[in-house]
Amino acid sequence: MQVDPAQTMRVPASPLNLDSGDLRIAFLSRRLAKLLGATGGSRLKVTVGSRELSLWVAISENDELSLALPRNLYEELGSPREVEVELYTGTPSVDYIRKKLAGSKLSYEEIRSIVRDLVSGLLSEAEIAAFLAAQTVVGMGVSEIVSLTRAMVETGTVVDFGEEAYDIHSVGGVPGNSKVSIVAVPIVASAGVFIPKTSSRAITSPAGTADTMEVLAPVVFTPGELKELAKRTRGFIVWGGALNLAPADDILIRVEHRLKLDPTSQMIASILSKKLSMSVRKLIIDIPVGSGAKVESLESGRRLADLFIRVAGELSVSAKCALSYGDQPVGYAVGPALEAREALETLLGGGPTSVKEKAVSLAGMVLELAELAPQGGGRSVALRILESGRAYEYFKKIVEAMGGNSNVKPEDVEVGRYKAEIRARADGYITGVSNRAVAQIAITAGAPADKGAGVLLRVKKGHKVRAGDVLLEIYSNSETRLDGALKVAETLKPITIEGMVLEVYP
Missing domain, CATH: 2.40.40.20 (Barwin-like endoglucanases)
Incomplete structure (x- = not known):
């Protein structure tokens, strides 16, 4: 029967x-x-x-x-x-996805149905891909992005700390950026501002902030453990993937990665839903702008910033956007362990100017939002905190609270045991450092899965070099991966020297 x-x-x-x-x-x-x-x-x-x-x-x-x-x-x-x-006999959500593909606007109820079915597993990968394609090709208006964000929050866990929470988030796209929050968060927290930072692991980049922080301390916590952590420190940096925050986002990201799609509407909903799930209502958004970055022109950056502010406002989030320099990697280190070293060096008073400047600028914007610094004066306050050593001492407190070694020094951080060098073939000035090429070399070397893998730049734009000088070092814990990264470097030529021959035909 x-x-x-x-x-x-x-x-x-x-x-x-x-x-x-x-x-x-x-x-x-x-x-x-x-x-x-x-x-x-x-x-x-x-x-x-x-x-x-x-x-x-x-x-x-x-x-x-x-x-x-x-x-x-x-x-x-x-x-x-x-x-x-x-x-399974189907769901109305498929009809709503088809409706969006045809160019129609979706209601909150329709978007909520799609998100709910996505989280429940009622949508196949093909149907999820169609939803992402519709966002890419047709786009979404402000009200639809607001609805998408709300639906993503409602289908996951919301962690309420019982006090006002602040955060900093970058849209990404520039290698070396993961270390900035590791410097900025303790600056903010040491001033008494609560900054419960959740971060992602890298998907298409050599290091996410969670990957880099994990070199120094555990980053996987439950919502209950986070609340206990918040009683011990005013800031922390943890992986959001273990918290069931906006779970629809994790599913969508996996499909986005396979399709190499990154619709603007989904990116905004992704960021804001994760922040709202952590009860963050005051937010600084970093938008790196430059060649090879996710946003390549100031005009595009301004449009994205405007859309972010409008959507955030509808969700009762007070947000400001910083359009930052993204024409080359941030600092010199790319890859989890290498970036962890560079973050520690910066907290200790050294480190590259670009890391220090970006960290104090973003931290200063948070201090202004928190009314602990006058408008336009936040950077100076943040710089004083960093240079006084207060941020480093507070970072040690954060690391200890998270279960790491608070006395770790930059030289204690292990990097890949195999190393190769790329040297200059001509005299001249550095005219370009390719974000995409550097990222691809680091990924081929094994980052972020191999935390010791990555790229250490020895030069940046404007530096003068002579033939034979080291331009960059590649690290890996696998000789095979290191050989592959060298081949990628030879093909992509990540560093351009004025006057150098780029290709030879035939």
Whole structure:
């Protein structure tokens, strides 16, 4: 006997000792599959109370009326003894995605339906890709981005610290940028401003702020642990991925990465939803502008800043945008361990001018928002805090509270054990350092997974070099990856010297 496809059945559920990662699959007994009319590759809706997942069907030879789930999915449903199952027959969200692709404006209810179904697993990767494509090609207005942001917040965890929270966030796109927050956060926190910074791991870059901070201290915490951490320190830098903040964002980012898409509407909703999930209502947004950055012109940067401010305002977030120099990497180090070293050097009073200047400028803007510095005077206040050593001492407090070694020195940070050098082939002045090329070399060397991998620049724009001078060093813990990075460097030529021959034909 076969049940009506629309009928729901209640069946026993059990966990399997495996983690399916991004693969959402349920193992049905042969008997259950027959009753449901399911075949291998069918889609199944599994429900426990308000929790709902859409899973692909695999059929086992078990004759009992049962369903088995990979442990990660079983736990996502709350480790139930029984679940309700029915064959998946589609969702209105697909019609809403089709509507957006046709150029129509979506309502809050329609966007919320898409986000809810996305988090529940009811949308396939193809349907998620279509939603991202619609945002890329058709775009979204302010009201739609506001709706998307709200829906993303509502479908995840919100951490309420019971006090006003501030943060700094960069839209990214420039290598070496991950270290800036590691300098800026303790400046702000040492002034008494609460800055609970959540950061991402790198997806397409050599290092995210969480990757770099993890070199110095653990970054994975639960919401409860964060609240305890907030009682011990006025600031911290943790990975947001373990907190279930706006989980739709993590799903969308994975698909964006595969498609190499980054729609502006999704980027804004991604950033603001993560901040609202941490109860942040005062925000500084860094928009690096330059060749090879995510934003390549001041005009584009101003348009993006205007859109950010308008959307943030609708969400009751007080935001300011800083259009920063992004024509070459920030500082000289690119890659988690190398950047951690450079951050420590800066906190200790050394470090590159570009890192110091960017950190005090952004921290100063936060101090102005918090009314601890006059408008236009925040940078000077932040600089005094950094140069006095207060920021470094507070950073040690943050690291200790997070479970790291607060006495770590720059020279204690281990980098890749294999090293190669790229040298100048001619005399002249450096006229360009390519963001994209430097990032690709560091990634090929193994960053960010290999925390010791990366690139250490020895020159920047305007520097004079002679033939044979070292232009950059590449680090890796794999000789094979180091060889690959060298080949990439030879092909991409990350550093341009005035008058150098770029290519030879034939």
